[in-house]
Amino acid sequence: MLIEQCAYGNRWRFVSPAAKAAFSLGGFVAAFAAGRPDAAAGVAVLIVAVTLLGACVPPGRYLRIALPPLGFLLLGCVSLAYSLDFNDGNLVVQWLPEGWGPTLQLAARSLGALAAMLFLALTTPMVDLIAFFRRLHVPEVLLEIMVLCYRMLFVFSEAVRDTRTAQAARLGYATPRLALRSLGSLTANLTVQIWQRAHALHVAAQSRNNDGALRFLEPQYANTQRDLWIAGIGGACLIAAALGLA
Amino acid sequence: MTPSTPSPLLAFENVAFRYPDGNVGLDGCSLAITQGSRNALIGANGAGKTTLFQHANGLLRPQSGAIRYAGQPLDHSRAGLRALRSAVGLVFQNPDQQLFSASVQEDVSFGPLNLGLDMDTVRQRVNDALRAVRMDDYADRPVHNLSFGQKKRVCIAGVLAMQPQLLILDEPMAGLDHAMRQELLAVFDHLHGQGITLLLATHDIDFAYRWADRIHVMARGQCTAAFDAEDFPGNAHALAAAGLPIPGIIELHRQLVTAGHLQAGQSPRSLGELTELIKHQGKSAQ
Numbered sequence: 001m002l003i004e005q006c007a008y009g010n011r012w013r014f015v016s017p018a019a020k021a022a023f024s025l026g027g028f029v030a031a032f033a034a035g036r037p038d039a040a041a042g043v044a045v046l047i048v049a050v051t052l053l054g055a056c057v058p059p060g061r062y063l064r065i066a067l068p069p070l071g072f073l074l075l076g077c078v079s080l081a082y083s084l085d086f087n088d089g090n091l092v093v094q095w096l097p098e099g100w101g102p103t104l105q106l107a108a109r110s111l112g113a114l115a116a117m118l119f120l121a122l123t124t125p126m127v128d129l130i131a132f133f134r135r136l137h138v139p140e141v142l143l144e145i146m147v148l149c150y151r152m153l154f155v156f157s158e159a160v161r162d163t164r165t166a167q168a169a170r171l172g173y174a175t176p177r178l179a180l181r182s183l184g185s186l187t188a189n190l191t192v193q194i195w196q197r198a199h200a201l202h203v204a205a206q207s208r209n210n211d212g213a214l215r216f217l218e219p220q221y222a223n224t225q226r227d228l229w230i231a232g233i234g235g236a237c238l239i240a241a242a243l244g245l246a
Numbered sequence: 247m248t249p250s251t252p253s254p255l256l257a258f259e260n261v262a263f264r265y266p267d268g269n270v271g272l273d274g275c276s277l278a279i280t281q282g283s284r285n286a287l288i289g290a291n292g293a294g295k296t297t298l299f300q301h302a303n304g305l306l307r308p309q310s311g312a313i314r315y316a317g318q319p320l321d322h323s324r325a326g327l328r329a330l331r332s333a334v335g336l337v338f339q340n341p342d343q344q345l346f347s348a349s350v351q352e353d354v355s356f357g358p359l360n361l362g363l364d365m366d367t368v369r370q371r372v373n374d375a376l377r378a379v380r381m382d383d384y385a386d387r388p389v390h391n392l393s394f395g396q397k398k399r400v401c402i403a404g405v406l407a408m409q410p411q412l413l414i415l416d417e418p419m420a421g422l423d424h425a426m427r428q429e430l431l432a433v434f435d436h437l438h439g440q441g442i443t444l445l446l447a448t449h450d451i452d453f454a455y456r457w458a459d460r461i462h463v464m465a466r467g468q469c470t471a472a473f474d475a476e477d478f479p480g481n482a483h484a485l486a487a488a489g490l491p492i493p494g495i496i497e498l499h500r501q502l503v504t505a506g507h508l509q510a511g512q513s514p515r516s517l518g519e520l521t522e523l524i525k526h527q528g529k530s531a532q
Contacts, residue, residue, distance in 0.1 A: 004388070008387075008388070008391075125349075125388065126348055126388075127348040127349040127352065127386075127388060130348060131352075147346070147347060147348055148346065150348050151345075151346050151347065151348055151389065151390075154388075154389075154390035155342055155390075158390075197342075197343070200338075200340075200343040201343065201344075201346050203300075203305055203343075204338055204343050204344040204346075205346070205356075206305060206331075207300075207303050207305055207331060207336045207338075208331065208356055208357035208360055208404065208405070208408065209327075209328055209331045209332060209357060209360040209361060209408070210356070210360050211324075211360065214347075214356070215355075215356065215359035215360065216347055216352035216353075216355050216356060216359065217351055217352055217354075217355030217359065217365070217368055217369060217372060218365070219349075219351065219386065
């Protein structure tokens with residue numbers, strides 16, 4: 001939901017998704033081209049700065065969205081940095097023989113890639129992204145799955161919330177035992193609902209003359225050419241900076 | 247139950263349909279919809295209204311009896327259904343059943359694109375349809391951020407963009423507050439003004455009396471009565487047989503006439519008309 005709010009509320013909402021994707025791609029390439037950890041970290045900082053200052057994504061919201069992936073990144077790095085071993089019944093912790101270097105490099109690159117991905121995700125609504133992928137001729141079946149998943153995500157989160165509230169109102173979550181029971185019946189109920197809704201959507205699509213493929217209108221953007229140029233130059237600058245710092 | 251014109255736009259002739267689980271959907275249902283008219287289909291829950299609508303749109307196929315559209319029997323071939331569904335638009339009761347695209351504009355474009363129209367025509371139709379339901383400011387919004395009433399209007403736009411001749415709406419007023427109902431009514435009036443035939447299911451008998459040209463009463467899978475809205479007062483028995491009351495305004499008018507406050511005559515169709523009548527007859531009595 002937070003990502004959704006940013007994607008619709010940022011200053012670059014109506015900038016062509018192609019331009020934003022080009023800049024994001026530039027960020028990815030720069031993060032991987034950076035030879036040293038500080039260069040990759042520098043790229044990450046630059047992209048974050050562009051996201052916060054350029055697209056005006058609120059810093060607090062950005063941090064809240066970035067925290068879960070950062071947590072994963074930390075866990076991943078720690079687990080890479082050492083290995084656990086059992087020797088004769090004793091637990092042995094072994095650090096990487098190469099030291100922290102490779103781990104830092106990996107972490108910095110991942111940060112850069114994360115920043116680049118968040119830039120795209122926080123400035124471009126899913127709707128625009130899907131339309132953009134369609135223009136890139138991503139296979140139709142993948143796009144249809146994306147469209148339906150995206151829409152269903154909201155329909156089902158609403159169904160889950162409503163059912164949970166109704167259960168809680170009748171003390172369904174009063175004790176851990178009851179909570180487990182309620183959760184079970186919620187899952188069972190949702191399974192049936194998914195089935196019914198899928199059928200209902202199929203009938204509704206048929207009534208609007210659908211014969212299989214889902215076709216939608218593509219949004220239009222002003223100044224696509226100009227924005228693509230700017231994004232291209234921005235992306236190239238990032239790559240140049242990463243290589244230069246290295 | 248004779249149709250008011252010789253060749254109705256949509257006609258059901260003794261249509262029967264039973265669901266696979268044994269439930270009776272339609273049981274010898276006959277009904278006629280005149281071109282350009284406003285029709286209200288009233289009936290209790292489970293009377294078969296939705297089943298009837300799904301037959302009109304070709305989603306269900308009658309097991310016996312016949313359905314005619316513009317004088318021709320329905321053709322359930324692929325091409326026949328395509329033609330039928332572009333002429334008969336169906337708006338479902340639950341908007342979440344109908345809306346599955348991510349954005350408003352995308353969803354409205356779904357039907358016209360299924361008709362095989364080119365992008366420019368589709369864009370034009372989407373804009374026109376959204377303007378007709380006053381949702382043009384929301385074209386780029388994601389569907390899940392809309393209110394219930396707004397979703398309903400997007401559903402209507404999605405069907406309007408296919409430019410149907412007959413627009414069928416299943417309980418369009420259900421779940422809407424007063425202001426939203428008024429807005430939707432204005433949309434209906436606008437569509438009726440454009441020559442679109444309207445058929446809607448409703449539980450609200452007062453609304454049906456106020457709005458419709460013709461009333462169709464459904465009970466137990468049959469259309470048990472059909473009459474012009476002015477003839478409502480004389481059809482109390484048909485309504486009672488279907489478990490429906492007569493509109494409150496008719497009862498009130500009748501009581502006022504019996505008590506001698508008003509002269510006998512045609513019953514007004516809304517509270518506004520009744521107050522006008524009271525003012526007018528009160529003045530002439532003085």
